[in-house]
Amino acid sequence: MTGQAQNPHHVVIVGAGFGGLETTYRLAGAPVRITLIDRRNHHLFQPLPYQVATASLATSEIAWPIRSLVRNRPEVTTLFASVKGIDAAGRRVLLEDDTDVAYDTLVLATGARHAYFGHDEWEPFAPGLKTLEDATTLRRRILVAFERAERERDPARRAAWMTFVIIGAGPTGVELAGTIAELARSTLPPDFRSIDTHEARVVLIEAGPRVLGGFPEDLSAYTLTSLERIGVEVVLGQAVTECTADSVVYGGKRLDTRTLIWAAGVRASRAAEWLGAPADRAGRLQVAPDLTVPGHPESFAIGDT
Ligand SMILES: Cc1cc2nc3c(=O)[nH]c(=O)nc-3n(C[C@H](O)[C@H](O)[C@H](O)COP(=O)(O)OP(=O)(O)OC[C@H]3O[C@@H](n4cnc5c(N)ncnc54)[C@H](O)[C@@H]3O)c2cc1C
Incomplete structure (x- = not known):
């Protein structure tokens, strides 16, 4: 039997950065199937792009294909797609290509983006x-x-x-x-x-x-x-x-x-807007101590999100 057939509970993780990848690793052996969504096909070691920018490291030294990182986990499906919203009532992640992915548990790990303070x-x-x-x-x-x-x-x-x-x-x-x-x-x-x-x-x-x-x-x-x-x-x-x-x-x-x-500012991704949930001044979702989003017990927000 495949991992998908064995494990009906579906965890969708959005973002395969530090947080999303670590969550995927920590769920090894849990009775769930996982869909890991990222708009890039590679995991980036976020602290080191400056070394590539200054020609000290090659790109292959700071980025790895997400698929190869979860190659030995048959219950994990990698989806190369950009998320544009969440239908929280219907428990569906909405993708830019107008398709969607249903979830039982959602983990938002979409990180941060640049902020130009209105410029x-x-x-x-x-x-x-x-x-x-x-x-x-x-x-x-x-x-x-x-x-x-x-x-x-x-x-x-x-x-x-x-x-x-x-x-x-x-x-x-x-x-x-x-x-x-x-x-x-x-x-x-x-x-x-x-x-x-x-x-x-x-x-x-x-x-x-x-x-x-x-x-x-x-x-x-x-x-x-x-x-x-x-x-x-x-x-x-x-x-x-x-x-x-x-x-x-x-x-x-x-x-x-x-x-x-x-290098003056970052702002959290749009995850708070997607859920219509409260955020702090930097746009980060406010979460309970167990990292669930208030009002959405099936949704977690981690990392810079
Ligand atoms: C120069 C520098 C040095 C640092 N040094 C340290 C350190 O020493 N120790 C430390 O703990 N931290 C350090 N950090 C911070 C650390 O890198 C971040 O806190 C961490 O990467 C955040 O993890 P994350 O999972 O929240 O987001 P990220 O690692 O940024 O991952 C977010 C992922 O989500 C994906 N994504 C975003 N939006 C969408 C979307 N709409 N649809 C699909 N996918 C999406 C992105 O493609 C990305 O793969 C450093 C950062 C920098 C820049």
């Missing part, structure tokens, strides 16, 4: 770093910026190609700024003839009073010193007010740059 028009100029595609796009932009600088004769335009601005000094912004500085100062110098890549400016702009605002103050201070030691220019207490294709404005000043990276 979605900045996204093309200041892309974020959430997906594997984001990481390869950013890697191309960073490496091409050095190539363009190498061939640029005009000093001002060359300086703009050699200026890398990261908006937001949380973990992603700090790690990106540090790695781009190391790339410019340690990895690239012997490869270029016209430019000295040591002269690249890496500017990290943070609206709050310190880097790593969510961490203890002594760690923020240590991180600030470490960043400055490797040549990162850290700007604190200045909110960005404009992003364009060739500049950023903060604290009333315009800085010419061809590479802007957004």
Whole structure:
């Protein structure tokens, strides 16, 4: 008999990130069949896209096909699909292709997305770093910026190609700024003839009073010193007010740059809207201590959701 026929109780897990995959692993041996839905065909190790963006790791080192991760679990079905809503009364997950999947138990593990604080028009100029595609796009932009600088004769335009601005000094912004500085100062110098890549400016702009605002103050201070030691220019207490294709404005000043990276904010996925359930200011579903969604005892929300 197949796992499906043996186990009539159907658990649908939306999202095969950290939370969804761990739930699938922990349910091994339980009398259930599982459908694991993700809009990507791969699981991404979310803390490391910045290493791909800065050419330190290959994509295959931080992402794995979801199917192969559950290959030995016949009761698990993988569905490559994007969820657009939930019919809670009918206990059905609604997919973008207008089909649906019935569930007995629902686990929402859809994570977070970028938040541009009402300025979605900045996204093309200041892309974020959430997906594997984001990481390869950013890697191309960073490496091409050095190539363009190498061939640029005009000093001002060359300086703009050699200026890398990261908006937001949380973990992603700090790690990106540090790695781009190391790339410019340690990895690239012997490869270029016209430019000295040591002269690249890496500017990290943070609206709050310190880097790593969510961490203890002594760690923020240590991180600030470490960043400055490797040549990162850290700007604190200045909110960005404009992003364009060739500049950023903060604290009333315009800085010419061809590479802007957004690391300033994330917002939870739309799961709270799907269920019509209460969320906090970051859009995260509010859950009971057992992670069920109030009013929906058959639905759980986990991770960044
Ligand atoms: C630079 C960095 C460093 C970090 N370091 C740490 C650390 O050291 N320790 C730690 O605990 N955490 C760390 N984190 C945080 C951690 O990565 C996240 O908290 C974690 O990935 C959240 O897991 P999740 O399952 O909620 O979401 P995710 O892992 O983001 O997975 C969400 C999944 O849902 C899918 N999905 C989303 N919407 C839909 C939809 N509509 N339809 C279908 N599928 C959908 C996505 O494709 C994705 O696969 C770090 C994060 C970053 C960015």
